[in-house]
Amino acid sequence: xxxxxxxxxxxxxxxxxxxxxxxxxxxxxxxxxxxxxxxxxxxxxxxxxxxxxxxxxxxxxxxxxxxxxxxxxxxxxxxxxxxxxxxxxxxxxxxxxxxxxxxxxxxxxxxxxxxxxxxxxxxxxxxxxxxxxxxxxxxxxxxxxxxxxxxxxxxxxxxxxxxxxxxxxxxxxxxxxxxxxxxxxxxxxxxxxxxxxxxxxxxxxxxxxxxxxxxxxxxxxxxxxxxxxxxxxxxxxxxxxxxxxxxxxxxxxxxxxxxxxxxxxxxxxxxxxxxxxxxxxxxxxxxxxxxxxxxxxxxxxxxxxxxxxxxxxxxxxxxxxxxxxxxxxxxxxxxxxxxxxxxxxxxxxxxxxxxxxxxxxxxxxxxxxxxxxxxxxxxxxxxxxxxxxxxxxxxxxxxxxxxxxxxxxxxxxxxxxxxxxxxx
Amino acid sequence: xxxxxxxxxxxxxxxxxxxxxxxxxxxxxxxxxxxxxxxxxxxxxxxxxxxxxxxxxxxxxxxxxxxxxxxxxxxxxxxxxxxxxxxxxxxxxxxxxxxxxxxxxxxxxxxxxxxxxxxxxxxxxxxxxxxxxxxxxxxxxxxxxxxxxxxxxxxxxxxxxxxxxxxxxxxxxxxxxxxxxxxxxxxxxxxxxxxxxxxxxxxxxxxxxxxxxxxxxxxxxxxxxxxxxxxxxxxxxxxxxxxxxxxxxxxxxxxxxxxxxxxxxxxxxxxxxxxxxxxxxxxxxxxxxxxxxxxxxxxxxxxxxxxxxxxxxxxxxxxxxxxxxxxxxxxxxxxxxxxxxxxxxxxxxxxxxxxxxxxxxxxxxxxxxxxxxxxxxxxxxxxxxxxxxxxxxxxxxxxxxxxxxxxxxxxxxxxxxxxxxxxx
Numbered sequence: 001x002x003x004x005x006x007x008x009x010x011x012x013x014x015x016x017x018x019x020x021x022x023x024x025x026x027x028x029x030x031x032x033x034x035x036x037x038x039x040x041x042x043x044x045x046x047x048x049x050x051x052x053x054x055x056x057x058x059x060x061x062x063x064x065x066x067x068x069x070x071x072x073x074x075x076x077x078x079x080x081x082x083x084x085x086x087x088x089x090x091x092x093x094x095x096x097x098x099x100x101x102x103x104x105x106x107x108x109x110x111x112x113x114x115x116x117x118x119x120x121x122x123x124x125x126x127x128x129x130x131x132x133x134x135x136x137x138x139x140x141x142x143x144x145x146x147x148x149x150x151x152x153x154x155x156x157x158x159x160x161x162x163x164x165x166x167x168x169x170x171x172x173x174x175x176x177x178x179x180x181x182x183x184x185x186x187x188x189x190x191x192x193x194x195x196x197x198x199x200x201x202x203x204x205x206x207x208x209x210x211x212x213x214x215x216x217x218x219x220x221x222x223x224x225x226x227x228x229x230x231x232x233x234x235x236x237x238x239x240x241x242x243x244x245x246x247x248x249x250x251x252x253x254x255x256x257x258x259x260x261x262x263x264x265x266x267x268x269x270x271x272x273x274x275x276x277x278x279x280x281x282x283x284x285x286x287x288x289x290x291x292x293x294x295x296x297x298x299x300x301x302x303x304x305x306x307x308x309x310x311x312x313x314x315x316x317x318x319x320x321x322x323x324x325x326x327x328x329x330x331x332x333x334x335x336x337x338x339x340x341x342x343x344x345x346x347x348x349x350x351x352x353x354x355x356x357x358x359x360x361x362x363x364x365x366x367x368x369x370x371x372x373x374x375x376x377x378x379x380x381x382x383x384x385x386x387x388x389x390x391x392x393x394x395x396x397x398x399x400x401x402x403x404x405x406x407x408x409x410x411x412x413x414x415x416x417x418x419x420x421x422x423x424x
Numbered sequence: 425x426x427x428x429x430x431x432x433x434x435x436x437x438x439x440x441x442x443x444x445x446x447x448x449x450x451x452x453x454x455x456x457x458x459x460x461x462x463x464x465x466x467x468x469x470x471x472x473x474x475x476x477x478x479x480x481x482x483x484x485x486x487x488x489x490x491x492x493x494x495x496x497x498x499x500x501x502x503x504x505x506x507x508x509x510x511x512x513x514x515x516x517x518x519x520x521x522x523x524x525x526x527x528x529x530x531x532x533x534x535x536x537x538x539x540x541x542x543x544x545x546x547x548x549x550x551x552x553x554x555x556x557x558x559x560x561x562x563x564x565x566x567x568x569x570x571x572x573x574x575x576x577x578x579x580x581x582x583x584x585x586x587x588x589x590x591x592x593x594x595x596x597x598x599x600x601x602x603x604x605x606x607x608x609x610x611x612x613x614x615x616x617x618x619x620x621x622x623x624x625x626x627x628x629x630x631x632x633x634x635x636x637x638x639x640x641x642x643x644x645x646x647x648x649x650x651x652x653x654x655x656x657x658x659x660x661x662x663x664x665x666x667x668x669x670x671x672x673x674x675x676x677x678x679x680x681x682x683x684x685x686x687x688x689x690x691x692x693x694x695x696x697x698x699x700x701x702x703x704x705x706x707x708x709x710x711x712x713x714x715x716x717x718x719x720x721x722x723x724x725x726x727x728x729x730x731x732x733x734x735x736x737x738x739x740x741x742x743x744x745x746x747x748x749x750x751x752x753x754x755x756x757x758x759x760x761x762x763x764x765x766x767x768x769x770x771x772x773x774x775x776x777x778x779x780x781x782x783x784x785x786x787x788x789x790x791x792x793x794x795x796x797x798x799x800x801x802x803x804x805x806x807x808x809x810x811x812x813x814x815x816x817x818x819x820x821x822x823x824x825x826x827x828x829x830x831x832x833x834x835x836x837x838x839x840x841x842x843x844x845x846x847x848x
Contacts, residue, residue, distance in 0.1 A: 261495040
């Protein structure tokens with residue numbers, strides 16, 4: 001029976017039982033972190049051979065003869081540009097290989113547009129006091145952090161199982177102060193949904209009032225499938241080519257969750273017009289990024305197909321973890337009717353909507369019981385989840401055993417918070 | 425006899441002779457690049473053992489237990505912070521270890537101050553239409569590039585053998601629109617001079633009208649000595665502590681010219697107030713920089729003393745190259761009286777002042793003869809050398825044999841350009 005159909009007496013009885021369970025669990029003194037999408041040790045082991053793959057000095061040269069140990073090459077060595085281009089679904093000449101962090105490249109891109117105009121004759125974003133950015137919710141807290149840092153008024157856009165609700169987006173872009181939209185088109189962080197073909201076509205067909213409206217197309221999980229039967233999304237550049245909107249998307253990706261987080265290779269790609277503005281920044285910003293690390297990656301994978309093969313090994317580690325999360329939720333909470341959650345075919349998160357008005361309390365209770373979750377509200381701009389219901393669960397980092405324990409804690413806490421609310 | 429004392433007839437005779445020399449040299453079909461301060465292959469070899477120093481997974485942990493293969497640690501692993509702090513002459517807690525490029529960190533710092541105020545209540549630099557920056561000349565073209573990109577009005581400040589002429593600096597900082605000054609205090613790029621104690625004390629004692637005036641203290645060559653008898657400069661932080669100006673300096677450095685250019689470790693340091701503003705940017709910008717590369721560096725050097733030992737090997741490669749440059753200049757040009765140049769005890773450049781009004785022509789002639797130099801004027805803001813006399817020579821990259829050839833070309837071209845001018 002669902003909690004909402006319980007009699008008041010039954011609710012109190014259940015509250016008593018669940019509170020006992022909670023006290024027991026708290027007594028275990030757990031200390032488990034599920035706050036962020038951090039690969040597990042088992043995943044890191046997969047990339048160990050890359051670490052010392054460059055040895056002798058003859059191995060340090062790129063295919064065009066560039067000595068990767070020395071200065072130069074602003075946009076990355078050709079073989080790495082090619083591999084990252086294949087990953088991002090673009091032509092190599094559109095690609096800039098940056099440091100190790102695609103977040104850093106996104107930050108730099110927004111920063112660039114803050115001080116320099118993208119479309120000749122239009123003011124830089126920093127000169128628009130009422131600048132706005134569309135933020136599909138729930139979304140990635142670090143995305144929202146960047147636009148918050150740069151003083152954008154962030155407008156939440158609801159998501160459904162197909163992506164951002166396009167009726168809303170199409171209305172909002174009529175405002176010339178709306179300068180862009182954050183998108184994680186595949187296995188969206190945290191909801192795990194992938195944008196439908198229809199949504200991507202409608203995005204590509206947008207006619208924003210701002211000629212310098214840009215899609216921050218963070219394809220973070222482009223090859224991060226968990227199962228053979230995985231999502232496929234349309235290529236945003238191909239769709240925007242058809243609609244004459246080729247300057248709208250800027251795409252980002254990295255190997256952070258493919259090789260070593262923090263020591264991977266990040267890349268971005270965009271149209272010629274956009275890259276002209278962006279490269280005009282990079283040429284002042286640096287002489288070039290770590291080419292030895294680019295070379296390490298290319299030597300380790302061979303090419304894009306090698307990356308895909310490698311991702312299967314990650315899937316083998318990750319899939320059981322996702323299974324634990326969803327089966328624990330099924331097992332412990334489906335009857336109560338207090339949670340809704342996704343069953344993603346890839347990505348790094350399970351997004352759980354607990355009973356309205358209890359997300360903060362669930363996170364607090366979990367913390368008391370030694371399980372650290374992403375802060376409630378983090379998936380919304382300004383950390384304001386209007387329903388206080390969304391919680392992002394990151395299954396990757398813990399061992400299967402600990403994850404199982406952590407999910408037991410989560411389920412008890414979700415129940416307890418709901419019961420507290422229903423009986424208050 | 426000096427050219428200026430030649431009779432007109434003698435000048436024409438000399439012109440004829442030198443032009444013949446030039447034609448001969450041109451016929452050799454040389455192709456030698458001395459444009460930038462790029463380490464030679466011999467120097468890159470010195471660091472080869474670092475490349476595969478991390479092997480097994482047990483070797484990937486920092487001293488505090490951090491798994492360097494995974495996400496996290498925004499400001500760098502402790503042992504790397506300590507090593508870079510020692511190099512920069514600051515306390516570890518003042519240090520942020522960034523990516524591989526100190527130029528990138530300088531760009532990011534200026535970019536940060538463009539959009540966010542440094543001193544509470546004062547406007548961000550981007551909101552000051554008439555913002556200005558002091559540029560000691562000759563200076564580093566990439567510094568000037570950054571402030572040009574961000575729309576600063578760059579004011580050249582003359583340098584003498586002691587550093588920037590402080591009477592001029594003290595006058596200029598009375599303008600509240602003057603927001604900072606570029607400094608390469610040791611073995612200045614390109615002049616090779618080190619700031620005297622008196623200059624550094626006067627810098628530390630500045631009372632700029634702008635409370636958010638900042639020194640971009642690029643200590644790029646802090647341990648890049650060529651000889652046992654090397655320059656020592658005062659510690660800017662210690663001096664600024666004494667004068668109550670601790671928020672004025674921000675210092676930068678990297679291992680680009682110590683290990684591998686482009687794949688080194690870069691760091692910055694500043695006061696608590698400054699780092700608060702800067703870290704509030706970094707926390708949105710990235711999750712953290714490449715910790716494996718930090719660990720590689722620490723394992724390779726052990727500590728700062730290991731870096732100093734390593735720098736002696738660089739000096740052994742570099743010193744003979746600098747000797748060739750200065751002895752060729754002595755040998756071929758001292759009699760003519762047309763050049764002035766420094767004899768640096770460290771750094772990467774020999775700065776040559778050819779006859780006024782001939783630098784562009786010398787660079788052009790060298791190019792015709794197959795020797796590529798940094799563009800004339802590059803060492804001045806907006807590439808405008810008012811006397812058209814300064815040329816930066818970078819001796820590091822070429823072999824001794826080729827460097828010798830290139831310097832012969834340079835000397836002939838310097839003479840030819842001077843004679844062309846004197847006879848025109």
